[in-house]
Amino acid sequence: MKMKSAVLRESGAPSPYEQSRPLTIETLELDPPQQGEVLIQIKAASLCHSDLSVINGSRPRPLPMALGHEASGVVVETGKGVNDFEPGDHVVCVFIPSCGQCLPCKEGRPALCENGAKSNNEGTLLTGGKRIHAEDELIHHHLGISAFSEYAVVAEQSLVKVDKDIPFEQAALFGCAVITGVGAVVNTAGINMGETVAIVGLGGVGLSALIGARASGAGKVVALDINDKKLALAQELGATETFNSAKEGVVEQIREATDGGLDYVFETAGAVPAMEVAYKITKRGGTTVTTGLPHPEHHFSFPYVSLTAEEKTLKGSYVGSCIPDRDVPRFIDLFKQERLQVDQLVTESHSVEEINKGFDKLATGESSRIIITF
Numbered sequence: 313m314k315m316k317s318a319v320l321r322e323s324g325a326p327s328p329y330e331q332s333r334p335l336t337i338e339t340l341e342l343d344p345p346q347q348g349e350v351l352i353q354i355k356a357a358s359l360c361h362s363d364l365s366v367i368n369g370s371r372p373r374p375l376p377m378a379l380g381h382e383a384s385g386v387v388v389e390t391g392k393g394v395n396d397f398e399p400g401d402h403v404v405c406v407f408i409p410s411c412g413q414c415l416p417c418k419e420g421r422p423a424l425c426e427n428g429a430k431s432n433n434e435g436t437l438l439t440g441g442k443r444i445h446a447e448d449e450l451i452h453h454h455l456g457i458s459a460f461s462e463y464a465v466v467a468e469q470s471l472v473k474v475d476k477d478i479p480f481e482q483a484a485l486f487g488c489a490v491i492t493g494v495g496a497v498v499n500t501a502g503i504n505m506g507e508t509v510a511i512v513g514l515g516g517v518g519l520s521a522l523i524g525a526r527a528s529g530a531g532k533v534v535a536l537d538i539n540d541k542k543l544a545l546a547q548e549l550g551a552t553e554t555f556n557s558a559k560e561g562v563v564e565q566i567r568e569a570t571d572g573g574l575d576y577v578f579e580t581a582g583a584v585p586a587m588e589v590a591y592k593i594t595k596r597g598g599t600t601v602t603t604g605l606p607h608p609e610h611h612f613s614f615p616y617v618s619l620t621a622e623e624k625t626l627k628g629s630y631v632g633s634c635i636p637d638r639d640v641p642r643f644i645d646l647f648k649q650e651r652l653q654v655d656q657l658v659t660e661s662h663s664v665e666e667i668n669k670g671f672d673k674l675a676t677g678e679s680s681r682i683i684i685t686f
């Protein structure tokens with residue numbers, strides 16, 4: 313079938329993207345779903361920093377690639393051997409498909425699925441296939457999905473079925489920003505009621521972590537960003553204190569205001585300066601958790617002795633250490649009860665033709681989450 317799709321053919325274009333137009337809107341051919349695959353109609357797809365990282369080259373991926381991974385849609389057709397989905401089901405896409413066969417999957421850590429990581433690096437579906445092409449040229453899938461498209465064929469392991477009463481624009485967020493941010497708080501860190509938290513970097517993941525920390529009963533929730541507009545939003549979402557992390561002396565100010573630092577500090581910006589601040593404002597005996605995905609050549613250093621003498625813990629959190637089939641429905645339930653108000657992350661929605669301009673707004677921090685609707 314023919315479909316409209318946003319394709320990246322070359323990374324590293326200069327910004328503003330509204331002028332350099334790194335993503336081209338093309339009419340491509342989508343093959344029918346094969347064994348273990350599902351054809352979905354994309355209803356909403358949000359712009360995420362992981363897409364931006366491919367556009368600006370800090371996350372090198374094989375090109376050309378049809379971008380987009382944080383999405384929701386409706387099942388149109390299922391391939392052979394698919395038993396868990398049927399046409400009409402509402403689904404959320406998850407960006408690490410888990411095979412269920414490798415050791416991390418068997419250990420209950422699907423976010424670390426080895427086959428999922430391999431297929432994502434190679435730009436294929438978990439089944440190994442590529443289903444999008446422009447005549448003879450095969451187009452790579454982004455994170456097993458390629459959601460800035462009218463339709464997508466994905467491995468069934470890239471989908472979680474969700475209730476039909478949650479709007480598509482909101483459901484989309486649960487596949488990436490929400491499971492990554494809330495998951496970091498409840499799964500990776502496992503914070504207890506009353507413990508103190510700071511979030512460094514207030515994009516979709518950081519704001520989700522903030523909302524998750526509030527929902528989990530965190531005592532203090534300190535929010536940091538270099539953009540004052542985001543600090544104002546963090547305050548609306550329940551941050552107890554906010555600090556502009558670009559200002560001189562911010563570490564000392566926070567350590568003073570929090571009696572030596574916070575129990576848990578979440579770094580969600582994927583930037584070395586943010587990670588340095590996060591580690592420094594983690595209190596003695598506390599834990600620094602990062603969900604950041606910086607350029608592979610970026611290094612972060614800290615005084616070695618502090619890890620021992622202050623008994624600090626440094627933890628990575630990939631996809632919020634989530635089990636998508638368990639966590640996506642669980643977090644959606646909390647959303648419906650108005651205890652996880654992630655709908656406040658969405659600032660605007662656009663047509664796919666305006667996608668380059670949308671990435672400008674994401675890059676400058678003008679918007680946290682922009683939704684493309686079809």
Ligand SMILES: [Zn+2]
Pocket residue numbers: 360361362363381382488489
């Ligand atoms: Zn994402």
Ligand SMILES: [Zn+2]
Pocket residue numbers: 410411412413414415416417424425426427428
């Ligand atoms: Zn696996």
